[in-house]
Amino acid sequence: MSKDSESGRYVYCIIKAHEEKISFGNIGFQGKEVYTTKYKEFSPVLSDIVFKKFDVEDEEDVKTHSNVINEVMKEHSVIPVAYGMVFKNKKLVEMSMKYGYKAMKKAMKIVDNRVELGVKVILPKDFDRNEQKLDQCKSEFTERLKQVSFDSKNLILFSERLLINASFLVEVDKVQAFSSEVEQLRSKYDSFNFQYSGPWSPYNFVDIHILSRQKGGFR
Amino acid sequence: MFILDDLLLRALGISVPGLDFVSTLELLENLAYKELYNPENIKNQIKENQMLYEFGEISKYEFENTKSRLMEQLKFIERFEEMNLSVRADILT
Numbered sequence A: 001m002s003k004d005s006e007s008g009r010y011v012y013c014i015i016k017a018h019e020e021k022i023s024f025g026n027i028g029f030q031g032k033e034v035y036t037t038k039y040k041e042f043s044p045v046l047s048d049i050v051f052k053k054f055d056v057e058d059e060e061d062v063k064t065h066s067n068v069i070n071e072v073m074k075e076h077s078v079i080p081v082a083y084g085m086v087f088k089n090k091k092l093v094e095m096s097m098k099y100g101y102k103a104m105k106k107a108m109k110i111v112d113n114r115v116e117l118g119v120k121v122i123l124p125k126d127f128d129r130n131e132q133k134l135d136q137c138k139s140e141f142t143e144r145l146k147q148v149s150f151d152s153k154n155l156i157l158f159s160e161r162l163l164i165n166a167s168f169l170v171e172v173d174k175v176q177a178f179s180s181e182v183e184q185l186r187s188k189y190d191s192f193n194f195q196y197s198g199p200w201s202p203y204n205f206v207d208i209h210i211l212s213r214q215k216g217g218f219r
Numbered sequence B: 001m002f003i004l005d006d007l008l009l010r011a012l013g014i015s016v017p018g019l020d021f022v023s024t025l026e027l028l029e030n031l032a033y034k035e036l037y038n039p040e041n042i043k044n045q046i047k048e049n050q051m052l053y054e055f056g057e058i059s060k061y062e063f064e065n066t067k068s069r070l071m072e073q074l075k076f077i078e079r080f081e082e083m084n085l086s087v088r089a090d091i092l093t
Helices: A059-073 A090-111 A131-147 A172-188 B002-011 B017-036 B039-054 B060-082
Strands: A008-016 A042-049 A078-080 A114-122 A151-154 A162-171 A193-200
Touching: A008 A059, A008 A090, A042 A059, A042 A090, A059 A078, A078 A090, A114 A131, A114 A172, A131 A151, A131 A162, A131 A172, A162 A172, A172 A193, B039 B060
Parallel strands: none
Antiparallel strands: A008 A042, A008 A078, A114 A162, A114 A193, A151 A162
16 A cells, blocks of 8 residues: 555645745644645645544644644744645645645745744733723724734624634734734723734634635645 | 415415414514524623633633533534424424
8 A cells, every 4th residue: 555545744834945845843733743845836734644533622723733833933924724634645735736826926925935923912800891882992902903014804793792703914024013002002991801812824814725615724 | 284374375475363473472482592593692602601601701721511411502503404404394284
């Protein structure tokens, strides 16, 4: 039995690289090497894997997926790939790269040299809501942070306590400016709770679908 | 038979007050089920639970308990959807 028929290829993300192969070490699933192959100017970052079901509840696996991406992000701009994306063999990875090439080119223009930063603003428990004031505060936040970012996305307000849940796509060299803007807002509205997170790979700004009708990330 | 009669009468533009009331009750029941068994609501509660834990408003014990209860509910709803239990088959027609 050939190696290809025994295992699949787990794809973590896509980067732009000139090298035929880059190795990121044995940091992949099942302790396997994370490496790149090449398709034109793009390189999928992958590792060989014995087929298994990837469950979002499996915190260890989710952590491995994001650790690999964080490691790759230290040196490269990435097009993130949805968690659990396993291809049967190398040939299918190449096919997906071929079909997704145009979309990837477009996506890379958006994410190149940029990272995603997340901002959540949470109202204190038993907060006396004044909708007008909250709206003002909301627009001040969004306007000020938009000025130091390339793009932004409002995400679902999954709790009544959430005032803002947004992701911002920020140039790598403007992350410092963005952070100090967040700090200023935090001091101005010190009764609110803040959660400032990142840098993340830009999941909320890339949505490529290949060989699938399902939503979310590169599929 | 009842559903068929109801639909036929409606198609003919005939409204029978008693049947209309039953239909409204069924509609309300369906809406209540949809709200109760909406996976998005549960997913939002899971995220809220995580957020409250991260902000130190609930203990690890409370967080873990709520999380496992919500995950159970979510699994149940997903099974419920897979089995299409919300679709009623009228076996009398």
